[in-house]
Amino acid sequence: PPSRAWWKESVVYQIYPASFLDSNGDGLGDLPGIISKLDYIKSVGASAVWLSPIFKSPQHDMGYDIADYRDIHRPYGSVEDAEALIRGCHERGIKVLLDLVVNHTSNEHEWFRESRASKSSAKRDWYFWRDPKIGVDGTRKPPNNWASIFGGSAWTWDEQTGQYYLSLFLPSQPDLNWANEEVRNATYADMEFWLDKGADGFRIDSMNLMSKHPDLPDAPVTNPKSEYQSGALYFASGPRMHEYIKEMRTKVFEKYNCMTVGELGFTKDEDSVAQYVAKDRHELNMLFTGDIVDMDFGPNHKYEHDSFHVSKLRAITSLWQNAMPKFDGWNAVYMDNHDSGRSLSRYASDLPQHRKTAAKMLAIYLGTLSGTLFLLQGQEIGMANVPESWSIDDYVDVEGRNYYQSVLERRGAGADMTDVLHEMRLKARDNGRLPMQWNTEAHGGFTKGAKPWMRVNDDYMEWNVEAQDGDDDSVLSFWRRVLELRQQDKDVFVYGKYSLVDEYKDSDSILAYTMTSFDGKVALVLLNFSDKEKKVDVLDFCGWRSLLKEPVSTIGEKDVLLRAYEGALYCNW
Ligand code: ISL
Incomplete structure (x- = not known):
């Protein structure tokens, strides 16, 4: 018999708080909204939720820029609301995973404010501060050639102290220096704050970026068209990565019966993955490998064109399904999250004549594989990407908008951008973040306010929870059956x-x-x-x-x- 564990058998429902349900009409989802739908989540067949970040944040990257790990983003609610949410989940046998974003903080975090204050600040070393390089023409240059994941240089100039700081994502998301022991301990204390309140574990954001090569060397030129280059070689799965995870595990995870899933960008090969999840490594329960969401990313950039092909899916599925038993590791089974387009629209079809069948087919695929299953809110009703007719003004996410802007600048004002919009329609993060479609009321019942924070998909009159709830032939009913089968025959599906x-x-x-x-x-x-x-x-x-x-x-x-x-x-x- 397999070695069983609750976290292996969980069906995790990812909630994107901004887009789940707005209870007070301000256009933004909130914690009371989530609490009011816990019975629904349970009815789908989920046994855990993962909440994308709910913490205090200026929201330059939708909460993945945290200003205080112990406080809640006010428009979402309060710490008391979060406690009530955890209680409400536990009463229903639902576990709660929080999003742990500790590769970086917001630039509004107190730690960064102190660090930035002066070169002699006690927290200066909590982030990566470096002197500029001086170019041959005497101009100031960033300390190395790394590109930010969201475009431009990975370094931000700080006038006040005359140094650059490292920010692999936005300039408002400075990278924490995990080599500094104080940083690690402060982070562990914040983790325990939530575990003590009953959280059952974490999805760990950008987990393998936390150990950088100590010299921060220039990256090899892989994209000659660009001024900045991917530094992944020097910042992904760096030299001390496993030491940090093991420490996190002994100092925090082992004290609680908690579940850990690390988000693993850039690293995709079996041997490296094994180092994180092989049972005898004592590190993490499981990982999100990025390969399943980037099957149609272009060679140099996400928004460049490439086609999905079933052979890619077969190879990736076989790779991880076969790999985990070899080293007693564990899979996270998923296809959708808040960082890309929906699998239905990208890997199957959301055309009216195919949509229902295709959504059910993907439910069979996901529901039958071995591992812990993760669903993105809305997947259970076959929510699709935004329509082709949306203009750039309807997109709100910084990643897609930055990309659009950079191409427009290259091409010149007034240039034809149809191809870019087409790729965004497939892969933009907005697609995974669309407000939930609950019913046929205005804005799909997501908000009673005049204006949702982002536009609701045009198709909500037909595609919504209420319409599918009692319909035996609906995608929702189908997902419920699939998840029931998965639970009934765990040994075939979860552990098969x-x-x-x-x-x-x-x-x-x-x-x-x-x-x-x-x-x-x-x-x-x-x-x-x-x-x-x-x-x-x-x-x-x-x-x-x-x-x-x-x-x-x-x-x-x-x-x-x-x-x-x-x-x-x-x-x-
Ligand atoms: O979104 C991506 C590609 O479109 C990824 O490269 C993504 O940026 C990377 O996987 C890290 O994502 C996580 O950290 C980011 C945040 O913006 C994402 O939402 C989050 O999932 C920075 O915190």
């Missing part, structure tokens, strides 16, 4: 052994695999990732039973007919 169906391992449209429990139960998963009807030969599986109502054709004959973007799930028990 994955194996590709040989005949389809090179197919350009079908992803087919089996999941097998330690005691011989087998489930067969067939997924059609093409917009054509496909006949799938299942001779070896004849006589098996369908676990779901769909597809219409049965497995009694030699072939199963899958409609465009249709999935099927069979079992031998």
Whole structure:
């Protein structure tokens, strides 16, 4: 039998607080709004929630720029509201994961204010301060050539003390210096503050960026078109990374029965991943590897064009499903989060004729894989990306807008930007952050106020929770059934052994695999990732039973007919 744990069996529902439900009409979601929907979340089949940052923040990056780890962003509520939320979850058997953003703080955090005050500040070393370089022409240059992940240099000039500070994301998100022991201990204390209030664990933001190469060397030129280069080689999974995680684990995690999931950008290979999650490493429970969300990112940049292909998904799925058992690691199974477009619109289809079928197919894919399952709010009702008709003014996220602006500057005012908007329509972070569509009232019932903080998707009249709740054929009802099956047969799905169906391992449209429990139960998963009807030969599986109502054709004959973007799930028990 597998080694079981509550955090392995959890279905985690990601809440994007700004966009979940506005209870007071100010246009922004809030904690009381979330509290009022806990029964709904439970009814979907979730057993945990992950809250994107709710802490005090000037919101230059939607709360991923924290000014006080022990206080709540006022428009979301108070510390008491957060406590009530945790209580409300626990009463329903729902665990609570908070977003731990400690690679950087906001520039409005007290630590940074002190650090910035003078070169001799006791907290100067809490961040990365460096003298400028002087160019051949005598001009001031950043200390190295690293690019910020959000565009421009990764260094911000500070006039007052005549030095630059490192900010891998926005200038308002200075990187903390984890090599400084005081920084680490202060952070641990803030973590315990929330664990003591009952939080059950953390999603750790940008986790592998916390150890930088001590010399901060220039990065090799990989993008000759750009003045600044990706410094990932020197700031991702750096030399002391594992030392920090082990320390965090002994000093904090082990004192609580808590769950940890690290966000792992840039690092994608099996050996490096094993170092974070192999059981005998005693580091983290699981990771979000970025590969599943960047299958259609361009070679140099997210918003450059590349196409999704089922072979990529098959390779990534097989890689992690097969890898984890080798070192007794654990998968985080997911496709969507707040940093990209929705998988339905990017990897399947949100066209009216396919949308419902495709959303159900993705539910089968996610719901049958081994690991801890993460859903993004709205995924359970088949929410889709913004429509093609939205203009740049409808997008609010800084990443996409910065990119658009940089291309516009390069091309010149008035240039045709259709191609850029098209890529944003697929991949912009706004897509994952759209307000929840609850019903057919104004703004999808997300807010009773006049103006939501960001535009609600145009399709809410048709695609909303209320319309799907009692409809047996809806995406929501389908997700509920899939999650029920997953719970009923954990040994097949959560803990099962994955194996590709040989005949389809090179197919350009079908992803087919089996999941097998330690005691011989087998489930067969067939997924059609093409917009054509496909006949799938299942001779070896004849006589098996369908676990779901769909597809219409049965497995009694030699072939199963899958409609465009249709999935099927069979079992031998
Ligand atoms: O969003 C990305 C690509 O579009 C990623 O590169 C992302 O920036 C990276 O995975 C880190 O993301 C996390 O930290 C950021 C924050 O903006 C993201 O929302 C968060 O998920 C800085 O805190």
